[in-house]
Amino acid sequence: MPETRNILICTDFSKHADTAFIHAMDQAKKYKAKLHIFHVIMPSDPCRNSNSKNSSGHGNSNEPAESENNVVQQTIGALKQKYIDRLKNNIKEYAFFVKIGTPDVEIVQYAKEKNIDVIILGALGIPEKDRATRVRTAANVSKFAPCQVIVIQMNTRDSFGI
């Protein structure tokens, strides 16, 4: 089995992502790997903000507008606030990344660029009615990522009182 040096945990701040985060921490500790904590913000206008390399000609990698940069910085702040305490004492090397785009495309792209060995993400994320997109993120990342993908399903016994 190839060495695991870079682990990517994708979070949408949901309970599913929290469960996935615990598994990602375990894996990072076990392999002494760098943990990349990654969040994707859906663009207000996906057709304007074409920073994916796969987009067609009109999608020239536009630099995000200043307001978008602010949102990115704020979200990095939110990620740190949520996860940094747990990381500090457990993980030697970690980094926070936020991108604007379609989650599945951005996650796969990031995994390619950073030579990620394992992607860990929640099966469902936030409930569908509150979700910003109907893109099948977990399914598409599982299918198209260039590395191993672990999709974490939450233990629903607690919530259903089983």
Place this chain on the structure above:
Amino acid sequence: MGKMKKKQSKPSQFHDLTFKSVLDALPCYLTIQDADLNILFANQTFRNDFGDAVGQSCYNVFQSSEHKCRKCPVQKTFIDKKVHIAEETILLKDGSSNEMIVYSAPLVSLTGNVTAVIKMLTNVNMIKEVQKELVTLGQSFAVLTHDLKNMLEVLEGGSYVIEEGIKDNDMALTSKGWHIVRKNIHEISRVTQNILYSSKKRPPKFQKVKPNEIARRAVELFQEKAGTLEIQLISQLNPALPYTTMDVPSIIRMLSNLIWNALEACDKDKRKTSHSVFVRAEFYNNDFYMFEVEDNAHGMSESTEANLFKEFFSNKGDSGTGLGLMVVDRIVKNHKGKIEVLTKPEIGSLFRTIFKA
């Protein structure tokens, strides 16, 4: 009398104009340079884009270089006192690269010496674009003629099989021949429609329609082909998608090209025993919707993925013109949409087009 008055009013209309203000108003960059190529004068159009560069060297301002250009028309004019024309690529402050036609003309003193040279630069980006289109047109003729020739040869082969079948009263053979002919008629029809779409610029005729209805119509066109190829063609269309405005024939063409590519990719992939093509119409978010066409064929390599939307790029060898995705790209642009692609070798590909609801 009236005419006389008009003639008299002309000089008074322009008497405020100075020679410099005329030069400033020219829609091109105009500089006057000395023998060391230092800028002695620059018009307003130049100053707007390069700032006050008087005193600086021409090559420093236009090329950000410390050295004189090898084929400098200004230097030639200083030597032979003649007008010279050249093409230069100029970098503007905003980083954009601009193709320029450069004219250099001598300013000669009473003693007959060239004291300075006028350098005038006209932006020809638009002309270059037209040139590029003409090159593309030439390429398209070559590629398409070659592909149509291939298809016609297969048609001839099919018609021969039919003739043999009829001659021998062999229905199975006749049917086989007819299958070949029909497949190629479809292919020629598809290529012709794509040529028509890409060769004439027609303004899209937007009408209100439900995206899932359009996807359903596109899928219907391919059910028979999918059945013949033993590929599952599965629609996942969200009926809750609201009415939106789109150019219906264009979107059907876009989906047709994507579905066709997916079916062809599945047909070529001999490593798997079963193939599926999914066509989806779904919300992207509250304000945008998307179409997805996903296959489980052989996927694409990184180099293929990088070249996908280049004109006449095809990875189908003789059976592909590369026109299909070019047309998809154009349709998405016309609808101010976006294309996203996910692909993995040996796994499959997903093409997603996103539009404003």
